[in-house]
Amino acid sequence: xxxxxxxxxxxxxxxxxxxxxxxxxxxxxxxxxxxxxxxxxxxxxxxxxxxxxxxxxxxxxxxxxxxxxxxxxxxxxxxxxxxxxxxxxxxxxxxxxxxxxxxxxxxxxxxxxxxxxxxxxxxxxxxxxxxxxxxxxxxxxxxxxxxxxxxxxxxxxxxxxxxxxxxxxxxxxxxxxxxxxxxxxxxxxxxxxxxxxxxxxxxxxxxxxxxxxxxxxxxxxxxxxxxxxxxxxxxxxxxxxxxxxxxxxxxxxxxxxxxxxxxxxxxxxxxxxxxxxxxxxxxxxxxxxxxxxxxxxxxxxxxxxxxxxxxxxxxxxxxxxxxxxxxxxxxxxxxxxxxxxxxxxxxxxxxxxxxxxxxxxxxxxxxxxxxxxxxxxxxxxxxxxxxxxxxxxxxxxxxxxxxxxxxxxxxxxxxxxxxxxxxxxxxxxxxxxxxxxxxxxxxxxxxxxxxxxxxxxx
Amino acid sequence: xxxxxxxxxxxxxxxxxxxxxxxxxxxxxxxxxxxxxxxxxxxxxxxxxxxxxxxxxxxxxxxxxxxxxxxxxxxxxxxxxxxxxxxxxxxxxxxxxxxxxxxxxxxxxxxxxxxxxxxxxxxxxxxxxxxxxxxxxxxxxxxxxxxxxxxxxxxxxxxxxxxxxxxxxxxxxxxxxxxxxxxxxxxxxxxxxxxxxxxxxxxxxxxxxxxxxxxxxxxxxxxxxxxxxxxxxxxxxxxxxxxxxxxxxxxxxxx
Numbered sequence: 001x002x003x004x005x006x007x008x009x010x011x012x013x014x015x016x017x018x019x020x021x022x023x024x025x026x027x028x029x030x031x032x033x034x035x036x037x038x039x040x041x042x043x044x045x046x047x048x049x050x051x052x053x054x055x056x057x058x059x060x061x062x063x064x065x066x067x068x069x070x071x072x073x074x075x076x077x078x079x080x081x082x083x084x085x086x087x088x089x090x091x092x093x094x095x096x097x098x099x100x101x102x103x104x105x106x107x108x109x110x111x112x113x114x115x116x117x118x119x120x121x122x123x124x125x126x127x128x129x130x131x132x133x134x135x136x137x138x139x140x141x142x143x144x145x146x147x148x149x150x151x152x153x154x155x156x157x158x159x160x161x162x163x164x165x166x167x168x169x170x171x172x173x174x175x176x177x178x179x180x181x182x183x184x185x186x187x188x189x190x191x192x193x194x195x196x197x198x199x200x201x202x203x204x205x206x207x208x209x210x211x212x213x214x215x216x217x218x219x220x221x222x223x224x225x226x227x228x229x230x231x232x233x234x235x236x237x238x239x240x241x242x243x244x245x246x247x248x249x250x251x252x253x254x255x256x257x258x259x260x261x262x263x264x265x266x267x268x269x270x271x272x273x274x275x276x277x278x279x280x281x282x283x284x285x286x287x288x289x290x291x292x293x294x295x296x297x298x299x300x301x302x303x304x305x306x307x308x309x310x311x312x313x314x315x316x317x318x319x320x321x322x323x324x325x326x327x328x329x330x331x332x333x334x335x336x337x338x339x340x341x342x343x344x345x346x347x348x349x350x351x352x353x354x355x356x357x358x359x360x361x362x363x364x365x366x367x368x369x370x371x372x373x374x375x376x377x378x379x380x381x382x383x384x385x386x387x388x389x390x391x392x393x394x395x396x397x398x399x400x401x402x403x404x405x406x407x408x409x410x411x412x413x414x415x416x417x418x419x420x421x422x423x424x425x426x427x428x429x430x431x432x433x434x435x436x437x438x439x440x441x442x443x444x445x446x447x448x449x450x451x452x453x454x455x456x457x458x
Numbered sequence: 459x460x461x462x463x464x465x466x467x468x469x470x471x472x473x474x475x476x477x478x479x480x481x482x483x484x485x486x487x488x489x490x491x492x493x494x495x496x497x498x499x500x501x502x503x504x505x506x507x508x509x510x511x512x513x514x515x516x517x518x519x520x521x522x523x524x525x526x527x528x529x530x531x532x533x534x535x536x537x538x539x540x541x542x543x544x545x546x547x548x549x550x551x552x553x554x555x556x557x558x559x560x561x562x563x564x565x566x567x568x569x570x571x572x573x574x575x576x577x578x579x580x581x582x583x584x585x586x587x588x589x590x591x592x593x594x595x596x597x598x599x600x601x602x603x604x605x606x607x608x609x610x611x612x613x614x615x616x617x618x619x620x621x622x623x624x625x626x627x628x629x630x631x632x633x634x635x636x637x638x639x640x641x642x643x644x645x646x647x648x649x650x651x652x653x654x655x656x657x658x659x660x661x662x663x664x665x666x667x668x669x670x671x672x673x674x675x676x677x678x679x680x681x682x683x684x685x686x687x688x689x690x691x692x693x694x695x696x697x698x699x700x701x702x703x704x705x706x707x708x709x710x711x712x713x
Contacts, residue, residue: 123579149555
């Protein structure tokens with residue numbers, strides 16, 4: 001670890017609360033731009049509802065398109081929050097402190113956005129509610145629990161409500177800080193949201209216990225969510241590219257891969273926008289990049305196994321499918337971009353300390369990973385449907401329609417809008433957590449340098 | 459209706475029919491004339507596919523003639539295989555529907571409940587035969603065809619899945635007529651539109667459980683096989699492979 005600037009508590013409050021207590025033009029600009037894109041996507045959705053899902057590019061046999069690819073992508077992004085926050089909290093990793101809330105909030109908005117996708121996807125959007133909630137009790141017709149589609153909403157909503165609770169409980173002390181520094185309507189809102197937080201020992205005790213409990217409870221949910229999403233594909237015995245038992249762990253680790261990468265992107269942007277150089281430090285990027293190297297390599301192993309097993313069968317239809325994924329236009333172009341951005345470029349870069357500690361390099365490399373992971377979902381989902389079985393007469397292809405592209409862009413704008421709004425109204429770096437880290441911190445002298453270190457008594 | 463009564467009703471339904479409808483397709487007789495496609499289209503109020511539907515690869519044809527070329531140019535041969543819902547005993551499309559819009563009834567039919575369907579399209583993805591059709595657009599019929607619509611078959615609106623029903627309306631009508639007249643159903647009494655229209659009698663429909671039926675005899679023919687058997691769907695449709703001294707070993711599968 002390097003030497004760092006010593007900050008007083010007053011300085012920490014000033015820096016971390018600046019976005020919340022001051023109004024800046026750029027906030028309105030970002031909200032206006034993102035709002036306009038979201039409104040455009042809303043228009044696209046309205047058009048799809050009025051005209052029918054024929055406005056999408058889906059056809060027969062490729063019945064699922066960009067919407068499902070994007071759904072899986074956002075569910076994947078949402079896996080960052082718990083991975084970073086809960087696991088690192090339980091493991092008491094010191095470097096988690098500035099990253100936890102950013103990860104949780106990203107989870108919240110990514111998952112909320114993902115949960116909208118089934119509504120965009122279904123043929124009769126106004127009936128999607130029947131899918132999510134049991135209905136028609138009188139006639140004894142229940143949702144079919146054999147379908148992974150029934151487990152999808154239950155897993156996603158469990159994870160979403162758990163995450164919102166998690167974010168909120170860890171936010172309460174910081175809301176109280178804001179309550180003490182605001183006036184007028186905002187003061188009333190913060191007063192309500194702070195739940196009478198006074199910061200006495202008893203309240204802290206409850207808050208810490210709740211945080212640890214939720215961390216532990218949310219971990220199994222985190223594993224289940226993307227496993228269940230993967231079953232949407234893995235149970236499909238008719239689709240050779242999907243029907244693989246490896247899909248559940250493969251999807252979970254892939255989700256962590258893209259999720260942690262997106263947290264790095266988010267942190268780099270935060271550091272740049274709010275000039276939080278002394279909070280989000282190179283050592284944090286360094287630690288995240290080390291984590292990424294492990295996660296990405298584990299994910300890459302699953303990827304290789306999935307493809308190797310496909311080739312191992314030697315079935316003509318399976319070989320044709322793998323050829324479509326890797327050899328045929330546009331699969332070959334997409335596959336090269338996917339491999340380059342998803343693994344081949346960033347991982348060797350992250351082995352270099354200079355890259356790991358450079359926020360700029362980490363921003364671009366983590367952005368690359370998510371481009372790659374979006375393409376990975378596309379490559380797994382679409383060609384498998386286009387070449388389903390050996391009845392070649394029914395084989396097809398897929399190209400997205402402008403409406404689908406608009407909805408995908410709109411989903412990115414929606415998540416950005418959520419993150420920006422959250423950063424405006426709540427501190428995105430947990431103030432008390434940073435201060436707590438400082439309290440644990442001690443300095444050891446190595447040669448002529450003072451190096452910060454943390455000692456804990458268990 | 460109380461719970462016990464409902465359960466009793468279900469038991470009655472279960473025991474009433476011991477049927478398993480199925481079809482045998484004699485590839486050797488199929489000339490690829492597509493009469494079955496047209497018959498199905500008009501019997502079942504299947505939407506009129508225009509250029510747009512075909513170009514978008516969204517045409518709805520409950521039965522289609524798949525055409526495969528065999529051999530190189532001078533000696534090229536066209537092979538036809540009629541493909542339609544196989545009404546599988548272990549249908550992959552059924553368990554993936556979250557709202558029970560498709561299920562297996564006690565006559566061996568794979569039934570689609572249009573009103574319940576919300577259009578997740580999972581069933582179509584998990585259908586190895588690609589015989590489930592989604593209504594991407596609201597169906598429209600030209601004014602001149604309004605009066606040819608079959609009143610026994612409901613029209614499917616956009617956003618839902620549809621597929622071959624083995625002309626369930628004809629099965630029901632035959633059952634009602636039999637009950638009215640007191641004469642039990644005989645083999646060959648029920649014929650889906652495609653079977654009725656086939657000029658070469660390549661399609662044969664009947665009860666596979668009835669040991670005296672024509673389909674039962676034909677399915678045990680030595681030429682008999684089932685499409686994509688390895689997927690484990692246990693289809694109710696049997697194909698009889700082409701009798702051709704030049705043909706390859708398998709009637710299909712090598713394209």
